[in-house]
Amino acid sequence: MNPIDAPIDTFNYMVLGYAVILGCVVLYIASLALRFRHLRREFEVYESIARDETDEPNR
Amino acid sequence: MAKPVESDSQISKTRGSSLRGYLRVIGAIVWKDIAAELRNRQMISAMLVFALLVVLIFNFAFELDIGTRETVTSGVLWVTFAFAGTLGLNRSMAMEKDRDCQDGLLLAPIDRSALYFGKVIGNLLFMLIVEAIILPLYSVLYNVNLFLPGLALVIVLGSWGYVAVGTLLATMAVQTRMRDVLLPILLFPVVLPVLIPALKASNAFLQAFEVGDIMPWINILIVYDLIFTAIAFLVFEYVVEE
Amino acid sequence: MEPMPKQLKILNWLTIALVAVGLYLTIWYAPREAIMGDVQRVFYFHVSAGWAGALAFLVAALSGALFLIRRERRWDRVAMASVEIGVVFTFINIVSGSIWARPIWNTWWTWDPRLVTATIMELVYLAYFMLRQGVDDPDRRARFAAVYSILGFLSVPLTFLSIRFFRSIHPVFFGAGDALSAGMEGPRMWVVFIFSLLTFSFIYGTFLWHRLRLQELSERLEILKMKLLSHES
Numbered sequence: 001m002n003p004i005d006a007p008i009d010t011f012n013y014m015v016l017g018y019a020v021i022l023g024c025v026v027l028y029i030a031s032l033a034l035r036f037r038h039l040r041r042e043f044e045v046y047e048s049i050a051r052d053e054t055d056e057p058n059r
Numbered sequence: 060m061a062k063p064v065e066s067d068s069q070i071s072k073t074r075g076s077s078l079r080g081y082l083r084v085i086g087a088i089v090w091k092d093i094a095a096e097l098r099n100r101q102m103i104s105a106m107l108v109f110a111l112l113v114v115l116i117f118n119f120a121f122e123l124d125i126g127t128r129e130t131v132t133s134g135v136l137w138v139t140f141a142f143a144g145t146l147g148l149n150r151s152m153a154m155e156k157d158r159d160c161q162d163g164l165l166l167a168p169i170d171r172s173a174l175y176f177g178k179v180i181g182n183l184l185f186m187l188i189v190e191a192i193i194l195p196l197y198s199v200l201y202n203v204n205l206f207l208p209g210l211a212l213v214i215v216l217g218s219w220g221y222v223a224v225g226t227l228l229a230t231m232a233v234q235t236r237m238r239d240v241l242l243p244i245l246l247f248p249v250v251l252p253v254l255i256p257a258l259k260a261s262n263a264f265l266q267a268f269e270v271g272d273i274m275p276w277i278n279i280l281i282v283y284d285l286i287f288t289a290i291a292f293l294v295f296e297y298v299v300e301e
Numbered sequence: 302m303e304p305m306p307k308q309l310k311i312l313n314w315l316t317i318a319l320v321a322v323g324l325y326l327t328i329w330y331a332p333r334e335a336i337m338g339d340v341q342r343v344f345y346f347h348v349s350a351g352w353a354g355a356l357a358f359l360v361a362a363l364s365g366a367l368f369l370i371r372r373e374r375r376w377d378r379v380a381m382a383s384v385e386i387g388v389v390f391t392f393i394n395i396v397s398g399s400i401w402a403r404p405i406w407n408t409w410w411t412w413d414p415r416l417v418t419a420t421i422m423e424l425v426y427l428a429y430f431m432l433r434q435g436v437d438d439p440d441r442r443a444r445f446a447a448v449y450s451i452l453g454f455l456s457v458p459l460t461f462l463s464i465r466f467f468r469s470i471h472p473v474f475f476g477a478g479d480a481l482s483a484g485m486e487g488p489r490m491w492v493v494f495i496f497s498l499l500t501f502s503f504i505y506g507t508f509l510w511h512r513l514r515l516q517e518l519s520e521r522l523e524i525l526k527m528k529l530l531s532h533e534s
Contacts (some may be wrong), residue, residue: 224452297448
């Protein structure tokens with residue numbers, strides 16, 4: 001226990017704590033967004049291939 | 060070389076919905092494993108050599124002077140058993156898969172749970188054999204008296220819990236791409252509730268604590284053994300479907 | 302790719318609002334703790350993240366059980382998404398717990414039963430993903446994952462009890478015993494605490510919905526790819 005009666009200055013650790021918590025949340029959101037974007041792009045690529053296929057069924 | 064066909068037909072002959080039939084199936088599976096192992100003794104020797112090596116490594120890893128030896132023995136023993144146990148579990152289930160025994164067993168009209176208990180008892184037997192050899196060896200190497208009935212009880216109970224969960228997880232691990240490597244990763248975090256009381260109780264017996272103080276740990280160990288066995292028994296069928 | 306349903310958009314905004322209010326409450330409204338100072342404020346989100354992680358794993362275990370019983374693919378999807386989010390929350394729980402411990406007990410790590418159990422839980426669910434990656438057949442993958450998530454979820458509280466029991470017999474001076482009671486005085490703190498739990502529950506729900514949509518998109522892409530492949534051959 002503290003011999004001095006004032007609370008210890010832990011402000012910096014509080015900032016660090018919040019930074020980590022919010023940082024992780026933001027990072028996860030970013031990972032979701034990136035994965036969405038990647039999948040959508042791939043989808044477009046494959047859809048255009050599918051369209052080309054139906055346009056030229058004979059190869 | 061194993062002849063799965065023989066034992067499979069033996070198992071089919073013992074089908075029946077009676078308790079005796081059920082027990083006979085379990086016995087047949089255990090006997091099949093014992094017979095297979097007796098033929099070449101690969102699994103037991105691998106487990107033994109491995110366990111010995113682990114014990115030796117611990118000698119270099121820790122300063123095992125008289126004082127620390129007593130506090131550390133319980134941990135060293137259980138780590139050794141856990142690792143050697145993994146080896147045994149892997150081999151036991153891989154053997155089923157490799158020789159297509161498992162398919163044969165699954166085709167036989169037996170209860171899947173009988174298959175589970177059969178494998179558990181077989182695996183437990185092999186683990187106990189290895190432990191029975193390691194204990195006196197450790198006693199001699201480190202001059203610690205390990206011939207305590209209380210310790211033996213804890214080791215049996217702990218090994219049962221370990222094998223009850225391990226058999227289920229090994230059945231899964233062996234069907235994955237990584238096979239053997241995956242088992243410790245799956246098993247160790249999940250089997251801790253069994254290992255922790257086992258460790259504590261072993262340590263308590265070794266340091267000659269009051270039996271009254273040790274009993275709670277043994278009780279916890281028994282309860283956890285029952286819980287894990289029940290769960291594993293219930294879900295095993297989902298793990299051997301084809 | 303279907304657009305975000307209206308309810309999800311509303312949920313997004315609602316969650317963001319909750320987080321904003323939660324930040325205000327924990328940083329300004331909540332009273333300053335007498336002994337630990339400002340870092341104690343981290344505790345609200347630290348515990349809430351832990352709670353959300355446990356909730357995620359409960360959902361995963363239940364979904365796993367539902368999959369085994371009903372064999373409907375969507376339960377496997379829910380289980381996987383939930384475990385992924387649970388891993389994130391548990392990570393937040395562990396690291397924020399460590400940051401909280403540092404100025405108070407002068408150590409980055411305390412062998413507190415809660416922290417240790419959280420770490421073990423994290424390892425169990427990382428193993429869950431390794432198991433999933435090792436199985437190619439989707440049905441078997443779902444079955445195995447379900448079995449493991451059920452086993453894992455039941456095992457973790459037992460581990461906690463074992464460790465707790467150990468500590469009660471050999472009290473180690475490492476932590477201010479019960480983390481929850483340490484510094485929870487007054488109605489204000491309780492209000493903020495309950496609100497934080499609510500906020501993180503909403504974050505979990507929102508993440509889950511988005512992750513499920515991502516998974517559906519991924520599966521539709523796979524079907525499209527296979528269709529094209531069979532077309533060419």
